[in-house]
Amino acid sequence: xxTVQGQLPLEGMPRRLYSCTPSRLNAxxxxxxxxRFTYLDRPQPSKGPAWAHNSVGASVHNALAGxxxxxxxxxxxxxxxxxxxxxxxxxxxxxxxxxxxWLGRARDLVSxxxxxxxxxxxxxxxxRTVATRTKVIALSGxxxxxxxRGDELVVVDYKTGRxxxxxxxxxxxxxxxxxAIAASTMMRTPCRTxxxxxxxxxxxxxxxxxxxxxARHLRRAEEIGAEAAAADERYRELVPAGARTRPAPAPGxxxxxxxxxxxxxxDELFAPSPGPICSWCDFRRHCAxxxxxxxxxxxxxGLAE
Numbered sequence: 686x687x688t689v690q691g692q693l694p695l696e697g698m699p700r701r702l703y704s705c706t707p708s709r710l711n712a713x714x715x716x717x718x719x720x721r722f723t724y725l726d727r728p729q730p731s732k733g734p735a736w737a738h739n740s741v742g743a744s745v746h747n748a749l750a751g752x753x754x755x756x757x758x759x760x761x762x763x764x765x766x767x768x769x770x771x772x773x774x775x776x777x778x779x780x781x782x783x784x785x786x787w788l789g790r791a792r793d794l795v796s797x798x799x800x801x802x803x804x805x806x807x808x809x810x811x812x813r814t815v816a817t818r819t820k821v822i823a824l825s826g827x828x829x830x831x832x833x834r835g836d837e838l839v840v841v842d843y844k845t846g847r848x849x850x851x852x853x854x855x856x857x858x859x860x861x862x863x864x865a866i867a868a869s870t871m872m873r874t875p876c877r878t879x880x881x882x883x884x885x886x887x888x889x890x891x892x893x894x895x896x897x898x899x900a901r902h903l904r905r906a907e908e909i910g911a912e913a914a915a916a917d918e919r920y921r922e923l924v925p926a927g928a929r930t931r932p933a934p935a936p937g938x939x940x941x942x943x944x945x946x947x948x949x950x951x952d953e954l955f956a957p958s959p960g961p962i963c964s965w966c967d968f969r970r971h972c973a974x975x976x977x978x979x980x981x982x983x984x985x986x987g988l989a990e
Contacts, residue, residue: 702823703914707860710906713913718957720913722968725920725955732967737777737784738987741791742845745884746829747772748795749843753811753830760804762796769795777984787988794845794884801887808841809833815867819903822910828864838876840864844883847989855881855892862894862902885989916954923948 712720722730748768755764769792778784809831816825830841840861844850855861861879869876877899881890894902924947957963963975964982 700821701914702818703821703910703917704823704825705906705910705913706824706826707863707906708826710859710909710913713909713916715962716958716966717916717955718972719966719968721920721951721955722971725917725924730968730971733970734984735776736965736987737779737787737985738846740774740776740778741787741988744769744772744774745791745795745845746843748791749799749829750812752795752799753808757804760799760802762800765799766792766796779983779985783985783988798882798884798887806832809838809872813868815864815871817863817867817870819907821907821914824863824867824906824910826860826864826867828868831868833874834878836875837878838865838868838872838874840868840876840879842879842881844881845885846883847885847987849886850881850883850888850890852890852892855879855890856898859902859906861892862899863906865894866899866903919954920951923951 709720709724712723748765751768751772752760752765770788773784773788773791775781775784775788778787810828811830813828813831814825815828815831816823818824828840829843832839832841842858842861858879858881861881865876865879868874877894877896879892879894882888883890957972957974959974959978961979963969963972963979965987966972966975969975969981
């Protein structure tokens with residue numbers, strides 16, 4: 686048993702719940718070093734430049750949320766297009782020409798998507814925060830859209846990436862499953878169906894969970910949360926507040942004035958997981974292993990040109 690897994694609360698002492706989001710849990714699974722940089726190190730290490738594909742995604746999500754907040758008579762494809770234009774995020778693009786071209790694509794995506802919607806069918810929630818607790822975790826997150834279909838709720842998640850989606854993406858998503866559990870708990874209404882709406886293709890990928898599959902996802906979230914919580918506690922013991930380490934400077938950067946390196950145990954506990962994802966990591970400049978493993982990507986390389 687590892688050091689982290691072997692740490693148990695003192696007899697009779699209540700366990701402090703681990704507050705988390707699905708993103709935090711997935712960050713722990715993907716790369717513990719990135720997890721540390723994101724959630725523990727303060728000041729947080731400097732990030733790389735913004736990603737253009739994230740700008741597109743955020744612009745589309747914001748426009749769709751805004752569209753449902755418009756009065757019924759204004760819920761038209763033209764309004765959707767205007768919302769994309771007014772809220773366009775132009776960070777990460779190669780130049781103004783590329784940004785303008787993608788603005789046009791995003792307008793077409795959103796206006797085409799809402800044209801197939803019933804503007805009178807108000808969702809239960811848009812960008813709705815939901816939360817649930819167990820004996821181990823206090824989990825919260827924000828749902829893109831929560832629909833009511835008959836006597837049940839449905840979790841809807843918008844996707845704008847270039848990769849086509851499969852039913853397995855919906856079935857295996859820890860975030861969607863825990864959102865369904867939290868929505869059902871908060872609203873006392875069954876919620877088992879989750880949907881991925883892929884705007885580039887217009888495809889809707891659906892998965893209907895059973896009570897058993899939802900319970901498996903929740904147990905998985907608890908297992909991840911317990912492991913991450915123990916690592917967080919060890920970090921706080923070895924790296925007191927006010928003495929949090931700044932990573933080594935990236936090439937060309939001036940070194941920061943700060944405390945000494947973190948203890949070796951922390952580097953081991955929050956070891957990196959080098960792989961292709963390192964090309965897209967916001968903290969790549971602070972990770973020699975990631976730089977050696979995967980090539981550097983330009984901020985606009987995630988776009989499907």
